[in-house]
Amino acid sequence: MFSKKIVIATLVTAGLFGAAALTLDVDIRVKDSPVATATPPSAEWSPTTGVPKSELDVYYPGSEDLNPDEMRIVALGTGQPSVRPKQASACWLVELGNGDKFLFDVGSGCHERIAAQKIPYDYLDKVFLSHLHVDHYGDLASFWLGGTVMNRLTPLRIWGPTGATPEYGTKYALDLMQKMYVWDVATRMGFVDFRGGALEVHEFPYDSVNNVIYDENGVVVRSIPAIHTIDGAVSFILEWKGLKFVYGGDTFPNKWYVEHAKGADVAIHECFLPPTLLVTKQGFTPSEGLMVGSQAHSSPEQFGKVMSLVKPRLGVGSHFYNDFDTAPEVRDRVRKTYSGPLALALDYMVFNVTKDDIRVRMSAIDEEIWPSPALKKKNPPDTSKMIPFSDFIRSGALALPKVVGPIFDEVNKKYGTKIEPTWK
Numbered sequence: 001m002f003s004k005k006i007v008i009a010t011l012v013t014a015g016l017f018g019a020a021a022l023t024l025d026v027d028i029r030v031k032d033s034p035v036a037t038a039t040p041p042s043a044e045w046s047p048t049t050g051v052p053k054s055e056l057d058v059y060y061p062g063s064e065d066l067n068p069d070e071m072r073i074v075a076l077g078t079g080q081p082s083v084r085p086k087q088a089s090a091c092w093l094v095e096l097g098n099g100d101k102f103l104f105d106v107g108s109g110c111h112e113r114i115a116a117q118k119i120p121y122d123y124l125d126k127v128f129l130s131h132l133h134v135d136h137y138g139d140l141a142s143f144w145l146g147g148t149v150m151n152r153l154t155p156l157r158i159w160g161p162t163g164a165t166p167e168y169g170t171k172y173a174l175d176l177m178q179k180m181y182v183w184d185v186a187t188r189m190g191f192v193d194f195r196g197g198a199l200e201v202h203e204f205p206y207d208s209v210n211n212v213i214y215d216e217n218g219v220v221v222r223s224i225p226a227i228h229t230i231d232g233a234v235s236f237i238l239e240w241k242g243l244k245f246v247y248g249g250d251t252f253p254n255k256w257y258v259e260h261a262k263g264a265d266v267a268i269h270e271c272f273l274p275p276t277l278l279v280t281k282q283g284f285t286p287s288e289g290l291m292v293g294s295q296a297h298s299s300p301e302q303f304g305k306v307m308s309l310v311k312p313r314l315g316v317g318s319h320f321y322n323d324f325d326t327a328p329e330v331r332d333r334v335r336k337t338y339s340g341p342l343a344l345a346l347d348y349m350v351f352n353v354t355k356d357d358i359r360v361r362m363s364a365i366d367e368e369i370w371p372s373p374a375l376k377k378k379n380p381p382d383t384s385k386m387i388p389f390s391d392f393i394r395s396g397a398l399a400l401p402k403v404v405g406p407i408f409d410e411v412n413k414k415y416g417t418k419i420e421p422t423w424k
């Protein structure tokens, strides 16, 4: 059971997040059950064992298993449409205790945050796009093609909405994306096991209401229409083992979200900066501030009202530059219309969700994290697909056998191989 008490946690984590102190404005509900206690310290040493990782105050990616009934949500892009070092554009990772993983939007700048999760690309093969703004799928090509050299060996599966006419739909956009990257694909075909380069595009009607668009392995995803700039934006609802995750994407407050997000454990909905801050901090005209901040998007007050109508276990506001000076005002404005459990999202915020508890923490991310190496065995590349250089380009190569030879000798000796240089 939950305590009714709201805890406002302010973390100052300068050591983890660089030189600037970070103020995290988040309301966290706490459970009544006592927290597991650590092994009592010995007389000589401070305790370094005995605390389960899941009880740590920070989340170290790749270090915590999920319980069979647990959902983990990781915010990988929470900022406004223009990326900045602290916040990428929209991207949310949902991981389930059955091993399934889902990405909701892959906006500009999020790919490095995905890589920082230490999840092998083989397991990141499902992407749901809320709409076709660049801040919601701008890193798709990087994630798609980058994944092929990081050993995604199954097609990348993408779900996205139709548009009012075919050229505004997901399928049309992704057909063009593949054409745009035809040179990139050609360079990889003969060099790597390229099975992960295939795209599996599932387009569904943007105006379908609560229809199932995904139903596998006990996980159901539905879509509902969203209202955002022109027809063709949607929101998503994922349900699994009695847990309900709702991802709004971008939307003006609408009846479909209010009706179908009800019962959500975690309901994410955009909460744009108030128009006055768009004017003072971003140089918008008053008209632009009002139109962008409260008509194309949802202002904090509108977000709060939607949450009051939905009454989720945890309401999450996202899609704004969340800083020490903006967060208090955004929070005050949300509180004009909503008094329930609230988190104002930041990149790397982590939500562990069970039927008994929703725990909100920040990740410990270091810039030196590497993407996870591949786990599955690669097939040798299909060298028949290699496109040869022209005689002109070949004529310019300096083979430098005395330099390159020892490099090959070193590898061949170390790994028992007999590989020869292409350039001789």
Ligand SMILES: [Zn+2]
Binding pocket: 131, 133, 136, 228, 250
């Ligand atoms: Zn948008």
Ligand SMILES: [Zn+2]
Binding pocket: 081, 090, 133, 135, 136, 250, 319
């Ligand atoms: Zn957006």
